[in-house]
Amino acid sequence: MTRVGRGQSAGIQSAGIQPVDSARPLSLPDLNADLGLGGAVAEGSAERFLNRDGTFNVRRQHIGLQGVNLYGELLTVSWGRFFVLLALAYMGLNATFAAAYDVLGSSALSQMPPPGLGRFLACFFFSVQTFGTIGFGHIYPRSVAADWVVTAEAFVGLLGVALATGILFARFSRPSHRVLFSESAVIAPYQGAQALMFRVMNGHRTQLIDLSAEVTFSHFENVMVEGLPGTSAELRRIRRFYPLSLERSRVTFFPTSWTIVHPILPESPLWGQSGELLEADDAELLVVLRATDDASQQSIHARSSYKASEMVWNARFRPIHSKDNAGHLRVDVARLSHIERVATGESAAP
Known part of the structure; x- marks a missing residue:
């Protein structure tokens, strides 16, 4: 039996990836949804792919002087x-x-x-x-x-x-950015279900417009994989990647902060998961943000990731907005990562 995940077949199909037939072992082409990281990296690496600052944990060796730019x-x-x-x-x-x-x-x-x-x-x-x-x-x-x-x-x-x-x-x-990510992602009750959330903010005084987010969930699964012709399928532990559908994947203006929300519905790869399961499967949340710098009209990209240990269950973000005596809206950057616990059944919407 091939392990697909917990209630994620519909979500994979809606994201443009064919769901796995549990009665059919996977061939190697079926496993080619690795975001360009390569099959060897996807199967063998146990460290995070993306550091919090957006750099990759892949080192190229023996590249020679021709590789120096x-x-x-x-x-x-x-x-x-x-x-x-x-x-x-x-x-x-x-x-x-x-x-x-x-x-x-x-x-x-x-x-x-x-x-x-x-x-x-x-x-x-x-x-x-x-x-x-x-x-x-x-x-x-x-x-x-x-x-x-x-x-x-x-x-x-x-x-x-x-x-x-x-x-x-x-x-x-050259275009530069200072997109700030909250230190943790939270998973808590949201609109009668659960949702995964994290918060981002523009750390520069210049403005960003047309901001879009792409979030991918990654973890290890035990999968039956077809071998060479004439050999039987074998059980292998392979890292899989699933695009997450977001409540809102794009905002036109970004003057304050943005709480990116993924509703955990039955079709979500996070459905039925727990903190212990995510830790055991070495789960990682990969985030890519794209925006346009309003001053230079150039595109900027920001990347980050959250490991399972950086996902807090039954918590929500504390309010980050306030108004001064004149009624002007204020955003406290220092409170970007402030969270508080919520009881089961309580909404986590800030």
């Missing part, structure tokens, strides 16, 4: 590391040209101290002046070889400034 790395690295790398490149280039002036000997520049650290520092600071087109004038090249080195450094300086300026502009102009 310097431009992409400089765009996505943190601002602190970006300026450190920029400073190291600047110092390295000047040190290289300083070594070239030093090798040319005492006749290369108009003022050359005796050999040693003093000479190298004099060459280094002359390189800095040349690289930045400062030109104090008290030191200048005195040989043809030195003139050629100055010419090469001036050319490299032009390219370096252009590249650094372009990358800096690209970093400032």
Whole structure:
């Protein structure tokens, strides 16, 4: 008997995935609903696929130097590391040209101290002046070889400034977001049934519009899988992925917060589940948000996930909105993740 889940056949069919026939073992193509994570990852990984900050827990090895995208790395690295790398490149280039002036000997520049650290520092600071087109004038090249080195450094300086300026502009102009996710998802009574809820908020002062949400439920199941021709089916523990239908999957405006709700009806893959079952099946909730930044009119994407241990049962979110004395609506970001317990049968709607 193939395990499909607890009351989830109708929900799978409505989401565009064919329900599993319990009388028929699954073939490998039937298991190809893994969101692009790959069958090996879906079957073998016991850690979360998505970290809370949206990064993936998949590491690619032996990719080689051809896999290095310097431009992409400089765009996505943190601002602190970006300026450190920029400073190291600047110092390295000047040190290289300083070594070239030093090798040319005492006749290369108009003022050359005796050999040693003093000479190298004099060459280094002359390189800095040349690289930045400062030109104090008290030191200048005195040989043809030195003139050629100055010419090469001036050319490299032009390219370096252009590249650094372009990358800096690209970093400032690329769309960024600070979509905040509640620390926990809650499962509680809702409109006569139960519902899974979590809350999101825009953490930037700029506005987001046309926000849409896509939520996928993932857990391990014991499934009968067809083997090679001539062999019998075998029972395997495989991770499956099910899109969750949402009460509202899209909002046009996003000035406050949004509580994303999945009603747990008989067709839901969460129907009949419990915290213990979700823990045992290593359940994970994968969330993808897409929106348009109103200031730049560019698309932004935000990702996060909730493990079974981050899903709180019989709880609801506390109110996050209030009004001041003038009647203006206020949203308290600090209360984004505040929850409270609810009794069975009590509505969890905030």
